[in-house]
Amino acid sequence: MSATFWVWFGIAVYIAVGLGIALMARRRLGVGVSEFFLANRRVGGFVSALSYSATTYSAFMMVGLVGLTYFTGVGALGFELTYLCGMFMMVFFLPRFWLVGRKYGYVSPMELLSDRYQNRGVGATAAILALVFLVPYGAVQLMGVGYLMNGVSGGAIPVVAGIIIAVVCAIAWSSIAGLRSVAWTDAFQALIMIVTSAAVLGVVIAALGGFGAFFSKLEAASPGLLTVPAAGGAWNINMFIGLALPWLFFLISNPQVSQRLFIPKSVTAMKQMLGGFLIFGFIYTLISVLWGFGAHLLVPGLENADLATPKLLSLTMIPTGLAIVVMIGITAAAISTIDSILLTLSSVWARDIHKGLINRKVSEKGELRVGQWVIPIMAIIAFLFAWWVTEQPEGGLNLMIAPLSSAASAGLLMAVPTIFGAFFWKRATALGAMVSCIAGAVLVLVFQLTGERPLGWWPGTWGFIVCAVLFVGVSLSTKPPKEKAEEFIGYLREALKKGNFI
Amino acid sequence: MTKSAWGWTWFAFLLALDIAIPWYVLTSVEKMSGAFLFWTIWAAAAIISAFIVLLKWRGVEE
Numbered sequence: 001m002s003a004t005f006w007v008w009f010g011i012a013v014y015i016a017v018g019l020g021i022a023l024m025a026r027r028r029l030g031v032g033v034s035e036f037f038l039a040n041r042r043v044g045g046f047v048s049a050l051s052y053s054a055t056t057y058s059a060f061m062m063v064g065l066v067g068l069t070y071f072t073g074v075g076a077l078g079f080e081l082t083y084l085c086g087m088f089m090m091v092f093f094l095p096r097f098w099l100v101g102r103k104y105g106y107v108s109p110m111e112l113l114s115d116r117y118q119n120r121g122v123g124a125t126a127a128i129l130a131l132v133f134l135v136p137y138g139a140v141q142l143m144g145v146g147y148l149m150n151g152v153s154g155g156a157i158p159v160v161a162g163i164i165i166a167v168v169c170a171i172a173w174s175s176i177a178g179l180r181s182v183a184w185t186d187a188f189q190a191l192i193m194i195v196t197s198a199a200v201l202g203v204v205i206a207a208l209g210g211f212g213a214f215f216s217k218l219e220a221a222s223p224g225l226l227t228v229p230a231a232g233g234a235w236n237i238n239m240f241i242g243l244a245l246p247w248l249f250f251l252i253s254n255p256q257v258s259q260r261l262f263i264p265k266s267v268t269a270m271k272q273m274l275g276g277f278l279i280f281g282f283i284y285t286l287i288s289v290l291w292g293f294g295a296h297l298l299v300p301g302l303e304n305a306d307l308a309t310p311k312l313l314s315l316t317m318i319p320t321g322l323a324i325v326v327m328i329g330i331t332a333a334a335i336s337t338i339d340s341i342l343l344t345l346s347s348v349w350a351r352d353i354h355k356g357l358i359n360r361k362v363s364e365k366g367e368l369r370v371g372q373w374v375i376p377i378m379a380i381i382a383f384l385f386a387w388w389v390t391e392q393p394e395g396g397l398n399l400m401i402a403p404l405s406s407a408a409s410a411g412l413l414m415a416v417p418t419i420f421g422a423f424f425w426k427r428a429t430a431l432g433a434m435v436s437c438i439a440g441a442v443l444v445l446v447f448q449l450t451g452e453r454p455l456g457w458w459p460g461t462w463g464f465i466v467c468a469v470l471f472v473g474v475s476l477s478t479k480p481p482k483e484k485a486e487e488f489i490g491y492l493r494e495a496l497k498k499g500n501f502i
Numbered sequence: 503m504t505k506s507a508w509g510w511t512w513f514a515f516l517l518a519l520d521i522a523i524p525w526y527v528l529t530s531v532e533k534m535s536g537a538f539l540f541w542t543i544w545a546a547a548a549i550i551s552a553f554i555v556l557l558k559w560r561g562v563e564e
Contacts, residue, residue: 074537075524081545082520088513088548091555092506099562215534223532228524237525248517267561274556278549286542499562502505502555 003320004156007149010324014332015169021188022173022181029177033368036178037107037347043183043263045272050187051336052260052273053280056250057190059144059334061288062197062326066312067305069292073225075235077289079244084281086248090274093252095501096423096492097261098270103491108344109258109419110352116422116488118481119430120356125437126415127352130255131345132441133411135378137254138341139386140408141334142166143306146390151310152327159390166335167383171376174339174346179263182339189332194280196326197287200318204294207317218293225296242458246409252419253412256337256344267499338382345378346371407448410460414440417471423492425475426485432475440467509555516548 034040043051061080068076097112106112110130114123142163149162173181208214219226228235252258264270295308298315302308309330313323350371355362362370414437421428440463446452447459454462496502503511523544524537531537 074541077538078520078524078541081541082517084545085513085516085520085548088509088516088552091509091552095559219533226532226534226536226538227529228537229529237521240521244520267559271556271559275553278552282545282549285545495562500558500560502509 003324004153006320006324007153007157007327010328011149011165011331014328015165017188018169018173018185018332018335021185022176025180025184026177029180033107033347033351033364033371034105036368037343037371038259038263039179039183041102041263042265043179043269044265045269045276047183047187048260048264048269048273049276049280050190051183052257052277053284054186054190054193054333054336055260055340056257056277056337057193057281057284057333058337059141059148059330060337061284062193062291062330062333063144063147063306063309064140065285065288066292066295066309067307069289070296070302070308071305072234073222073227073230074289075228075230075240076292077285078228078235079240079247080285080289082244083247083250084278084285087251087274087278087281089249090251091502093258093423094261094270094274095496095499097258098264099492099495099499100488101262103495106262108348108351109252109255110348111356113415113418113422113433114352114356116481116484117418117428117430117433118484119434120352122418122430122433123352124357125434126255126418127348127356129412129415129437129441130348131378132445133408134254134256134341134345135382135385135408137408138338138378138382139389141338141341142382142386143390144334145331146386147306148310148313148327148330151307152313152323154314160387162331163383163386163390166331166338167379169335170339170342171379173335174343174375175372179343182336182343183263185332186336186340189329189336190280192325192329193333194284194287196322196329197284197291199322200313200326201287201291201294203318203322204291204298204312208294208297214290214294214297217297222296225293236456238453238456238458238461242410242461245458245464246413246460249413249416250409253409253416255348255412256340258419259344259347338379341382342375342378346374349374407459410448410458410463411441411444413460413464414444414467416464417468421471421475423489426482426489427475427480428471428485429475429478429480431478432471432473435474436467436471439470440464443467512551516544519544 065076065080110123110126113126114120145166146159146162149157150159173185205214224230264273295312299311350367354370355367417436418433443466444459444463523540528536
């Protein structure tokens with residue numbers, strides 16, 4: 001039987017297993033908004049860690065980061081590890097989100113902002129930011145699946161077919177049991193992801209004669225890839241900061257991951273979640289980058305770097321079965337990210353837009369229904385975006401998966417001063433939050449669309465500077481919600497002390 | 503200095519190294535023992551320091 005048959009067979013098995021897990025999760029599904037979107041804040045440490053890992057690490061890593069490494073070298077490692085270093089900030093933010101989530105019953109990070117700033121407009125502004133900028137990020141996951149299935153099947157599966165499969169699965173798994181089905185499928189797939197990708201790396205390194213020979217060949221063949229700024233000056237400091245800055249604050253700027261800070265069932269679960277993720281992230285990043293270097297040696301001369309992984313998997317040295325299992329693992333990881341995004345966007349729409357602005361008296365049941373309707377709508381929008389991008393002429397760094405992901409995060413970065421202010425600055429005001437988010441986001445969009453980079457700085461860098469200055473300036477000239485700020489930050493001060501948090 | 507201030511200072515120090523070492527010290531070292539090794543050790547240091555903090559967390563009333 002042909003490789004294409006086995007690819008389709010693998011996809012069918014994957015869908016069946018994923019569906020089975022999602023339906024099992026549904027048996028435990030209770031009622032209510034908090035249950036659907038947060039699994040009632042009762043998720044264990046092991047599942048939390050794997051789910052956080054699979055949501056964060058997805059098609060971007062095994063397709064985008066591999067491609068970026070292939071194309072631009074070791075700077076890609078620094079860029080991705082800067083994100084992981086940013087996770088150090090979790091020691092500040094994880095306990096804070098978790099504690100206030102329990103005390104005030106927040107469902108979305110935007111609801112936290114609305115309450116803290118005593119202004120629904122703040123949550124709505126952050127919600128719109130998420131809706132606008134998470135669509136390209138979701139589309140990136142779909143593109144990853146499309147390229148991968150196309151490459152592994154030798155072109156037999158069109159890119160758009162892979163995208164459609166991903167969309168349908170993501171809709172199903174986020175709708176069946178909300179966060180429970182998302183977290184359970186994430187956890188299962190995260191294990192497959194890391195085990196199979198490590199296995200392929202092992203095969204590649206063995207084919208190159210072991211680690212020592214692999215490194216020697218790389219140093220001899222492409223020494224420029226091992227320094228910055230290398231590969232034609234690709235990793236100049238402006239590019240590094242432009243790509244890494246949004247990544248650094250990913251843990252709080254991206255609501256699909258910051259919402260996860262509400263779900264651990266205990267402090268022990270929180271510790272397991274963070275510790276497990278850090279270990280997973282470190283290993284997975286190294287695997288991805290080494291995979292990119294391996295691809296550079298084994299399949300040189302590609303014009304579209306996002307094809308590095310599919311081409312590597314289609315080499316004869318990789319057993320077909322292993323290539324298909326890896327393809328399934330990456331596909332699942334991509335889907336687990338987009339279903340998390342869909343679930344978060346639906347909760348944000350239902351809680352912060354619909355209930356917050358349109359119909360304040362909506363029942364919990366009505367709110368949940370609205371959220372469930374938003375899931376397929378957002379999925380279709382992401383699908384259309386992904387389809388459009390894949391139809392563009394190949395090549396060009398601007399349409400590669402990694403820069404596109406980072407560009408999306410650049411927009412979300414504009415909420416970061418507002419989030420810092422909520423937890424650390426009593427003087428922060430709602431107007432400061434809204435003005436800074438809107439002005440920063442508009443600036444990022446204008447610079448992204450026009451390609452303008454004054455002084456060579458990237459859109460996210462400019463947006464962040466303007467946003468932070470406006471946030472402080474406007475806050476200092478307007479009146480803060482003093483009582484709420486005292487109560488919110490005062491509560492945290494006491495609770496943090498009790499838990500020995502910093 | 504409070505524990506929190508120490509934490510933020512340490513984080514800022516790590517970020518300064520993130521730029522300073524690869525771009526100003528290792529820029530001509532075209533080997534795996536250059537920027538690749540630096541970033542690997544640097545990230546490991548960030549992870550270990552996060553573990554040092556989180557292992558001190560204790561249960562609070564829920």
